[in-house]
């Protein structure tokens with residue numbers, strides 16, 4: 001299919017599901033270097049049965065989005081930050097880093113080649129990019145792979161949690177997502193495999209997902225499923241937890257900047273105690289996929305703590321959402337360097 005042909009997609013009703021798009025970028029690392037990389041129409045990878053990615057979880061991934069602006073342009077939001085975070089994940093698992101210019105160029109190539117899948121302005125849908133690095137090649141012992149693949153595919157997506165900006169409820173997981181000095185701060189698959197069961201249990205109990213506490217003391221909020229937590233105090237401060245085992249969310253750091261510079265709020269990154277939720281007037285989950293999802297309430301030790309409302313979004317959360325989305329789709333001027341045009 002040519003890059004300009006129209007695709008038949010119901011943009012308004014997209015969920016966060018896989019759709020095969022036309023092209024993905026693939027680059028291979030062998031003998032100490034990455035090759036040029038190429039676009040491929042094949043969405044299947046053929047790898048050794050003895051790949052470290054399959055047995056030892058030697059793999060990491062990223063998630064970022066391309067947005068359609070009012071005048072029809074396409075732009076990426078802070079891809080340099082995803083590239084930097086992926087380099088940290090690669091270093092943690094002894095995988096070769098992908099240079100930042102290669103990463104950003106590959107993102108642009110994938111988006112351009114799949115241009116017709118970038119949802120129209122105003123639909124609320126976006127094109128989600130999934131870069132990943134996996135250890136491949138023949139290897140049996142627990143050691144780094146002899147070869148690697150860096151790939152980026154993309155999918156048009158709608159909201160991650162049902163309802164978009166409608167609040168959802170979470171419970172507190174009885175499991176840990178990460179160990180105190182483990183891999184919680186990097187985006188590696190093992191963290192997510194470990195979260196599947198707690199997620200399923202939360203959903204079966206009627207929640208959107210679960211909240212993870214700090215693995216050492218189980219007293220502090222760390223993550224909200226696959227998103228970071230933020231709360232707005234009754235005196236209008238933006239608070240978000242700080243811990244080595246939280247994934248440093250690009251959305252969260254963007255919101256801290258927006259809260260301070262666009263909304264004039266005080267911002268703090270510090271401990272958030274799960275038994276002191278009363279300090280917050282509003283709370284939310286934030287991430288590339290979740291964007292901002294208002295937290296209606298959190299169930300902890302059999303009691304439901306409701307923040308602003310279980311059905312309505314709070315005013316500060318709403319303003320943060322409007323400003324973030326406005327920047328991402330080009331309606332509001334972005335801080336320098338946040339937007340990369342796909343020319």
Ligand SMILES: Cc1ncc(COP(=O)(O)O)c(C=O)c1O
Nearest residue numbers: 226227228247249250251287288
């Ligand atoms: C565990 C976890 N926390 C937080 C986030 C949010 O990070 P970001 O805002 O960079 O998407 C993600 C998604 O990447 C995640 O998987």
